[in-house]
Amino acid sequence: LNGFANVPGCSSQPDATYSGYVCDDSVKVRRLTIFAPDMGQLQLHGPGYDNVGPDFSDPVHGANAGFLTYTIDQNYFPSMSVMQGGGYAANIIIGQTYTLELLHWAGDIVVEVSDPILAQEFGVDPSQEGITLIIKLDDGQTITCNPNAGESRKFHSSSHIDTRALRAGSMGQCSEMFREATGHGLKPTIPTVTPSGECGCPGAEYDPTCKMGGAGCMACGIEFCRYCGGPDQPECRYSSHATHSTSPMPNPSTTGGPGPNPGCDCDGAMYDTRCSDPANDPYGGLGCMACGKNDCRYCGHDNLPQCEDTQPTTAMPNPPTTGGPGPNPGCDCDGAMFDTRCSDPANDPYGGLGCMACGKNDCRFCGHDNLPQCEGGAATTSHPGPGPSSCDCDKAMADSRCSDPANDPYGGLGCSACGKSDCRFCGFDNMPPCQ
Secondary structure (H helix, E strand, C coil): CHHHHHCCCEEECCCCCCCCEEECCCCCEEEEEEECCCCCCEEEECCCCCCCCCCCCCCCCCHHHCEECCEECCCCCCCCCECCCEEEEEEEECCCEEEEEEECCCCCCEEEECCHHHHHHCCCCHHHCECEEEEEECCCCEEEECCECCCCCCCECCCCEEHHHCCCCCCCHHHHHHHHHCCCCCCCCCCCCCCCCCCCCCCEEECHHHHHCCCCECHHHCCCEEECCCCCCCCCCCCCCCCCCCCCCCCCCCCCCEECCCCCCCCCEEEEHHHHCCCCCCCCCCCECHHHCCCEEECCCCCCCCCCCCCCCCCCCCCCCCCCEECCCCCCCCCEEEEHHHHCCCCCCCCCCCECHHHCCCEEECCCCCCCCCCCCCCCCCCCCEECCCCCCCCEEEEHHHHCCCCCCCCCCCECHHHCCCEEECCCCCCCCCC
C-alpha cells in the first residue's frame, strides 16, 4: 500500500523479510468493511490511495490505488436469514474524507468503520471514531454519510450478517441512505405497533409471542400487546417496568360506549363500541374481543370492567377440565382445534396457550411443539407453507408456517401481515419471495 507513503506521519519501514508502512500516533489507521453482494470492482479515493499508480500484480490487485476486489468468506454457508458472506475492505484514516465509486443496487450493503470496543480502549467516544464517506452510484447519484464506530452492530450474528436485523436504526447511516437512493427504502415487516413496554394502557407490554395467542393478549386492543404483572396475569417477560394502575378501574361515562347487546352471545360479555377505539377507551381495550367480536367486551368478573345496561353480570362459568374442545366450527388453519376455554383464560388449564389460532378467539393451535394435544377431531397436519391467499393487504401471502416458528425456515420473518397470524409479507426488501 505505497500510497500511505504520501500521508504525513507515515513512512516505509523495510526489513529483511517484508516491507510495509508505519504511521505515528497522529494517524489513526482503522478498518473499513463493506458487507455486500458482488458488485464487481469498486474504487476508493482518499488519503493513502491517491497519487500512486495501481499495482495489479498478485496479491495487490490494485488495492494500493484504492481498487477494491470482492472477497467471499470461505466458511460462509447460505441461509435464509444470513446475508451473503462477502464484501470489500480497506484501511482508512479516522477523521478523513473518502470517495467510494461504482456502486449499484444488487442487494443490501452494510458499511462498518473500526470497532466500538477499540475506540473505548483508546478512550475515544465511538461516535467520533469515523470518516466522511461520499458514495457515487453508477447512475450518477451521490450520497454523503458518516460511518463510525458508534453505529449499531445489531446486524452482527454469530455467523455473518443477520438480514432480520437490517432495519432502520440498526444497519448504519450509509446503508440506509444507499437503500433510499436506489429506490429500496426500508419498509416495516409487520403492521406498526408501539414499542416494548409502551402499548398505551396501564399494565401492558409489547410481546411478539402473542401472535400465537395466550393469556392477557389483545391488551389495549393491540394484537401484540399483553397484560402482565398484575393479579391473575402472566409475569412481564420483556419490560419489568410496565406501568400498572394501583387504583380501581375507572367508571366510564354512562352515556357512551355500552349499549343493548346486538350479538355478544357468550357468557359475561357486553356490547361496547369503545373497543374499536382503544386510544380513547378508558379501559385500554381490557376484555375486548369477547365472543370473538370486535365490539364485545368481557365484564363483571376478575379485574374486568363492570357490566352495564342490559348485560347480565354473572361471571363466566368454569368449564370442566375434560371439556372445551369440540367439533371444529371454523378453525380452518392447520393444527388448530375449536376450544371454548380460550374465552376464559383465567380458568383455562393451559393459560391461553395457543389461543387465537386462525385469528379466531375460540380456536387453539395444538398437537405440535409445546402446545396442548389436539382433541375433538382437530387437524394435526404439519404446516406445509404457502397456500391460497386470504391475505388482503399489499405484498402478502398466506403461509401456515408462520404458526410454527420453531420450524419456519424464515424464523417468522414477515409474519402477521395484514394483522393475521398466517399471513407473511413477501417479495420486497429482504422478505421471502412470494409464492
